[in-house]
Each structure stands twice: as structure tokens, then as C-alpha cells.
Amino acid sequence: MFSRAVRISRAAPIRAAAQRVHAASIVSRRTVTTNAASAQVDKSSIPQSDEEPFSVRLSDESFETYELDPPPYTLEVTKKQLKQMYYDMVVVRQMEMAADRLYKEKKIRGFCHLSTGQEAVAVGIEHAIQKTDDVITSYRCHGFAYMRGGTVRSIIGELLGRREGIAYGKGGSMHMFTKGFYGGNGIVGAQVPVGAGLAFAQKYTGGKKATVILYGDGASNQGQVFEAFNMAKLWNLPALFGCENNKYGMGTSAARSSALTDYYKRGQYIPGLKVNGMDVLAVKAAVQYGKRWTEEDNGPLVLEYVTYRYGGHSMSDPGTTYRTREEIQRMRSTNDPIAGLKQHILDWGVASEDELKGLDKQARNHVNEEVAAAEAMPHPEPTPKILFEDIYVRGSEPQFIRGRTPDENFYFSN
């Protein structure tokens, strides 16, 4: 046991270091812009047709790179794609808002993490990859599940614990799986090496497929993330690692958890690309570039999507104690991914205000209908078959289910 005096003198450098970290947190670097409407277009180049591509020029501040030539700053898009991206982001947000409401009505229980504010990441990625590619992410997964092809009703049904939920209602918010989508993972960081395995299988079976692997700024400190980096580089896997840096892991800011907050440099021997994650166009451009990078057999990339979650960490966190209301307000009012794309669409004459209102309404109606359908879904039937499915080989299940009283116990023979 130290004497007090000795301990204090030994502890002093630790404390000084802690103060340095604190100072660093104040100037925590997020140098790419988070402006969601920073792209430009030569309006005269915009075609009449919905399907004909034209070039968009992304802001110079859309990317930062590490050991990598930056992606092209021009992106080919069509009017149709822009409207689809807008519609997708609105659906994701409406769906998250519906989950928020259902949670507050106590219809959804357990853990529930919303991605409001981060829509451009899930939507931009999907618009850059193919259905044959794979995506795997953490528990903040509703938007990804939708973009990968899950229906709103199956996602909300899962949250409500219904049999027709996307995972039979067994897991709830953190557990969503669909074709080309491997969840929905509740253990922070666990999905990252699993993603490397997916990427290996894709390379092994051939066909120019890649895996998009997402994790948070907090998760990036888990050892298995680094283990996955090493394997992916060693075996040159088509793995697009991507840190969704929303500045906080629960209540802990990035600078308080991470010795290096440049998450795109964390792959060390893997090139990195930091992206404006509030701009769906920048995300699309970056991931398209990453996909091509893997197709050319260059191995993995480490992306960092600079983004922001508007709400708390989960439904039980108001999200206002470890960051200022001004910060949230500023991101919402000036960097919102949906408002940003909307501004582009209007400025560039891609669609009229009325047309966009129509899309908003269509998205809202769609989500409302789907939520109603989900609420009408039956609960799982209270049968041993459902309780024990995917756990026991048929015939080896437990012998009885109890009732309230011993007389109500239900014994069954298989």
C-alpha cells in the first residue's frame, strides 16, 4: 500500500495526461465538412429525363484520405436516383420516429437504438453497392435492415416482438437479418471480425463482391477490430470497414475513449478514407470508390463516416447530459442529411417543392400503413415448437411447460 504522499506524486503524471486528453477533446478533429448540401452542379447540364445521368461536383471538403488517392470529386447521378435517395432517407427517418412513438407507448420494450440523423450512411451505402454485396453492422441497424430489403412492417414487427417480425420477433431492435445483411449485433465490435469472414467467403467464391462492415467510434477500440484489420490486409479481403463516427459511445465522447480519433487512420497498414457522412452523395461516392477498390483486388479499406445521432444512445438516454443542446440543434438545423439533399433537389430543379411534398407524403403513408400492419400481426404462438425452435433437435425438447399452478402445467411427449 502506498502512503498518500507517494501515491499522489506517482499519480500526478497520470492526471496531467488526463488533462491533455481533455484538452484534446475540445479540439477533437472532424475536419471534413458535415454540410449536407455542399455539392454543386452545372445546372445547364441537367437533362430533362429522369434516367439520364449528369455530374455532380462534391465539395473539396467531402473526403480526407490516408495512404490513398482521394475518390473522384464528381459523381454521376440521375434525377431518379436523387429522388429515390431522398425517399429512402425519409422512410428511414419516419420508421425511426414510429419506433420512438411505439416505444413511448410501451408497445416496444427492451433496448432500442435509433439512427435519426445518421440516415445518409445507410442510404448512401446501399446506393453504392449491389444486392450481392454484404452488410454487417451493430445494434443501430433499422435503417440498414430496410435498405437491404427488409420491409418496414417486418422491422417494426420485430421491435414489437411479433412472429412475422424480421427475426420472428425473438430479438427485437438489435437483431435484424435479411438477405445480404448479417445484423444487428448487440455485442460491441463482435460484428467486425465476422465481417472479415464474410469478405473472405466472398473472395473465395468469386464474383466481385464486397462486405461493408460498420461499427461505432466507441467500438473501434475493441481488440477484435484490430484483429480483423490484420486478417483482412493479410489475406487481401474485399472488406470495407467503416466507423460511423457519431462523436459519442453512449455518454463518452470520442476523444475520451480513443487515443487517435482519426478513425480512418486506425487501419495503419490499410488505406483510409474519411467521408462527410451527413451528405448522402459523398457517402455514395466514397463507397462506390471503395467497391471498385476491392474489385481491383486492392484489399480492404477503412472508412470513417462523420455523422451525428440526434437522439440519445438508446431510448432510455435523453442524450442531453454529455453534449450541449446547441450542438444537437446546430447539427439538426444546418447539417441534416434529408434537408441537405432536399435543398439540392430544389436548387437543381430535379423536382419541385410539390413533388417532394408528394414524396414525403408517400413515405409517411407507407410507414403508417406498415406500422399498422405490424401492430396487427399476431404474437408468437405460445407453443413449445416456437419456444424451442432453432435450439433443440425435434424430440429433445424439455418435457413440460409450467402454468400458474401445478395443475396447469403442460406435459408433452414428442
Added chain:
Amino acid sequence: MKGSPMRALSRALVRGSTLTPSASAAFLVSSRQPYSTHPPNAKLNLPTDYSTTPLLFQTSQSALANPELSPEVRNGTTKRMNLFQAVNDALSIALAEDESVLIFGEDVAFGGVFRCTGKLAETYGGDRVFNTPLTEQGIMGFAIGAAAEGMRPVAEIQFADYVYPAFDQLVNEAAKFRYRDGACKRNAGGLTVRMPCGGVGHGALYHSQSPESLFTHIPGLRVIMPRSPLQAKGLLLSAIRSNDPCVFMEPKILYRAAVEQVPTAAYALPLSKAEVLKEGSDVTIVSYGQPLYKCEAALRQAEKDMGVSVELIDLRTVYPWDKEAVFKSVRKTGRCLVVHEAMINAGIGAEVAAAIQGDPQTFVRLEAPVARVAGFSIHTPLLYEALNAPDIARIYDNIRKVLEY
């Protein structure tokens, strides 16, 4: 920076708990009522009333009557505390009495998800109570290294469900340290790992597990689970002072629900020693942690209905556990059931049952096979979590079964 996202999370988590007795009835009776609440006509599976259970000391006098407390402590005062406050009190005492005690883990400097470490950083300084990154394997290895240098680290794993990345460190480093260090005589005995465990009603796959039996497979670790605030304080202080690495598992459903009078002084309760909570002559129930409350309710009803007398034993330390106390009881009663929330397969119940039948003097006294009442071997579903944990009806049914054998 008061860290109240954690406070809110803790409240939300535990709020469910006081409302969640058993879902079994809902499960069978009405598929429209899927969450864990009891139906109005439930007979056995009523919610645990923590304000009247005899397992919690509502008066200072009854709390201080505990013969395991030293005379000085018994002459002292008590304070009403819930389980997280009792843990906090123990941690505060440990920090104050021993400069080598350190506390770290995810968000512990903000008080932690369940408020167990509230105000400790402010009181004892950020160099002794500090946050770690999200890095369970790192937390555990770091704690073991510090312990090997003679520190007394109390590491927190935010939920027991997150301990698996740290499992290797516990099994291969902490538990084996003394054995392999040989003549150098260093060890990781100063290490204590705290983690909340067990169900709260809607934790689903990753916020409801009770992995204690995994640690009981490993010689070199002590595995402890308290049933109440008074027990938590004394057992945690023993764990921190102990020269063996201790895994201290806190049933999170009890953090706010279980409230009792707790001695204000520092005191230690013995490790690896069971406690007979109620004497009886016909059946022995062996349990630990939260299910003890259900055992108590079930045995009260069974005694009334069946005219028998039931003995209730709290193992408290599940490894190495107090075999003598259990054998002694079973030699008297001849009948035994073991109750726990963790899965039945390869659980504590299996070990206790095997030990009973393996002890010649106890085996010959058995009147019925040892029964196990435990969680089914399933992953915890989002719905019907309480169906999985043993409830009063199931315990009651098994009391009858061992009696009627």
C-alpha cells in the same frame, strides 16, 4: 457531466423489474399479453413484494442481529439502502481504507449504467476511479497486470453479457497466475471483477444472461452472487480484500428493488460459506441470488398446503461452494432441490446434485432424486423472458415432486 444517460438507462432497465414477476400465465393464457406481467387471478406467481419478504431486514435491530457481524458492527448504526447503494458503500469503504484499490470500467466515473459507482470519482479522484474505452479484454488484462503488481483493482464489466471477450484473460491469466508464477509468488489475487447479471423482464439475448457457471469451471477464481444489500456490502468487501481473484455477480433486478437496513460500518461476510436462511426438516432448497425470493414464496405456500417444513440455503459463493453446509442439511432432510436462473445444463445445480450423490453419507440419506429448477437451455427471447427463469409455481411443483417421490 453527471452521466445521466446511464442513470436513465438504469432506471428504465430496473423499472421493468419490479413489474415483472412471471410471464408463465400470460404465456399460456393470453397471447395478447406477451410481456411479463401476472394475470389478475394468479395464485402462486405473484410479484415479489420486496417490502415484506423476510429475506430483507426492514428494521435496524434485525439487520444487526446477524451473528456473522462483529460485536462492534452490531453495536453500530444502519441505513436503508438498495443493492446498488450497498455496492457503492462497499466500494467507497474499500477506496478509503486501502490506497491500492482502483475502480475502472466503461462509464464508471459517471456512476456507471446502474449507478453503483456514483460520486466515487468525485470523492476519490480521477486517478483511482476512471473510465476505460470499450475494451473488455483489455480491461481484464489491464486489471490482472495491476493486481500482479499488488494493486487491488475492482474492474467493472458493464453487463455480464459482455464478459466473454474477457473470458480468456480470466481463465488463462487471472486464475492461473499464482500457480504458474511459482517461486516468484506473484498472483492476481487483488483482482475483483464486478458485473450485473440476470434477467429484468425484457433484456433479450444480450442483457439478461447469468454466466456464473462458466466461471465455476475454473479453479483459481472465486464466484460470488449476493441476494440482498446487506449481503452485497459484506461480500463485496470480502472479495476486494481477498487474495484470490473474485468474480462478483450482481443480480441487476435487485439493484433498486431490494431495499433493507444495512450496517453503516465496514464489515466483511465470509466467502465460500453458505447461509441457512430458514431451517426445516423435510426438504432442502439450495439457491442463490434473486431466485431465493421465489423459493421463499414457494416454500411458504408449500408448508401451508403440504404440512411440511422446508430448509432454505443461500450458497452466496457458488465456487468454491460450501459443500459441508449443503451435505449437513440434506443428511437431515433427505430431499433437495437446487434453484437457479442460469440455464440448467452444466449449471450450479448439476454440480450440487452430483456432489450430493457423490458423498457417501449424504447419498444414503437421499429419499428422492435431487431436483433442479433452472432456466431452460435456450437463448433468452425478447418476449417471455420470465417464462425462462424459474418461478414460484415451478419451484412449488418441484417441492411436491421430491416429497411425493
